[in-house]
Amino acid sequence: MEIFQPTQIYKVECLNGNTVYIKRDDLLPYSFGGNKARKASLFFKEIEVGGYNAVVTYGSGGSNHCRIVANMAAERKLICHIISPDTESNSLNRRMVEMFGAKITSCAVDKVADTIDNVINSLKKCGLKPYFIPGGGHGNIGTHAYDLAYDEIKQYEFENKLTFDFIFFASGTGTTHAGLVCGLERYGDKKQIVGISIARKNPRGKQVVLNSITDYLGYCNEDHVNFDDNYICGGYGLHNTFIDHTICRMMIEHGIPLDSTYTGKAYAGMEQYLKEHRICGKNILFIHTGGTPIFCDWLVSNT
Numbered sequence: 275m276e277i278f279q280p281t282q283i284y285k286v287e288c289l290n291g292n293t294v295y296i297k298r299d300d301l302l303p304y305s306f307g308g309n310k311a312r313k314a315s316l317f318f319k320e321i322e323v324g325g326y327n328a329v330v331t332y333g334s335g336g337s338n339h340c341r342i343v344a345n346m347a348a349e350r351k352l353i354c355h356i357i358s359p360d361t362e363s364n365s366l367n368r369r370m371v372e373m374f375g376a377k378i379t380s381c382a383v384d385k386v387a388d389t390i391d392n393v394i395n396s397l398k399k400c401g402l403k404p405y406f407i408p409g410g411g412h413g414n415i416g417t418h419a420y421d422l423a424y425d426e427i428k429q430y431e432f433e434n435k436l437t438f439d440f441i442f443f444a445s446g447t448g449t450t451h452a453g454l455v456c457g458l459e460r461y462g463d464k465k466q467i468v469g470i471s472i473a474r475k476n477p478r479g480k481q482v483v484l485n486s487i488t489d490y491l492g493y494c495n496e497d498h499v500n501f502d503d504n505y506i507c508g509g510y511g512l513h514n515t516f517i518d519h520t521i522c523r524m525m526i527e528h529g530i531p532l533d534s535t536y537t538g539k540a541y542a543g544m545e546q547y548l549k550e551h552r553i554c555g556k557n558i559l560f561i562h563t564g565g566t567p568i569f570c571d572w573l574v575s576n577t
């Protein structure tokens with residue numbers, strides 16, 4: 275796996291009188307792509323440069339992040355440990371993590387930090403040099419990945435002589451969100467960046483984004499962070515018939531797989547946001563952050 279090329283951006287449809295474009299980060303050419311591939315590729319550069327020979331990370335049973343990390347570790351023949359609050363999971367992501375030969379250690383949610391420390395220490399005792407990747411690829415390296423992705427968006431605008439008024443995407447840990455805002459600050463742009471929360475509520479959700487930006491830039495303009503928690507639909511992984519309908523519609527009408535935990539929830543949230551805020555006649559960019567294995571899980575459980 276080498277440095278990725280810019281991912282495709284193209285026009286998909288009209289929503290509420292707006293033109294919606296999509297950026298296909300789900301098509302990053304590594305293990306079903308997604309924002310975790312973009313972030314992990316930078317973490318693995320650090321791993322290579324630092325001469326680490328084991329990788330430790332954290333994620334739920336359905337985690338896209340764990341799939342990517344386990345795959346990149348296996349490719350390099352590095353030992354990989356996944357700490358997870360979920361013992362059992364039938365998700366395709368978990369099955370792939372197992373296929374990549376990662377060692378999964380499950381523990382109670384309140385024991386995560388201790389378990390991570392224990393695993394790292396036991397690897398060191400065995401003479402290994404472990405590298406820890408925060409859950410979801412959170413932190414400055416993850417932020418950097420989407421600060422760089424912003425350049426791809428600018429390039430598209432320049433080549434196609436248009437400006438996006440809004441950027442929407444699924445916001446979880448807020449790292450993708452933070453990176454995009456850092457890109458915006460770098461260019462002094464005016465567009466609105468709207469993260470549709472898939473689980474976290476405010477004020478915490480927004481605060482984490484603000485903290486990530488401050489960590490990375492050394493300052494933060496609160497007005498540029500719009501973390502919207504109105505479309506959570508009850509919590510992480512939960513979805514309603516509107517989300518299900520959106521997933522079906524996008525696949526049937528455009529051949530684009532969205533999932534019920536992240537991108538489908540965010541796209542449906544964006545649709546509602548545009549209506550509720552009476553936004554019309556704008557250029558909208560939706561970033562498809564991946565999660566295709568979860569689309570497949572959804573499909574199997576819905577038929």
Ligand SMILES: *Cc1c(COP(=O)(O)O)cnc(C)c1O
Pocket residue numbers: 308309310338339410444445446447448449450451536537563564565
């Ligand atoms: C992890 C994930 C997100 C959320 O990204 P954050 O940077 O954690 O906010 C969105 N979409 C998909 C498909 C993901 O796997």
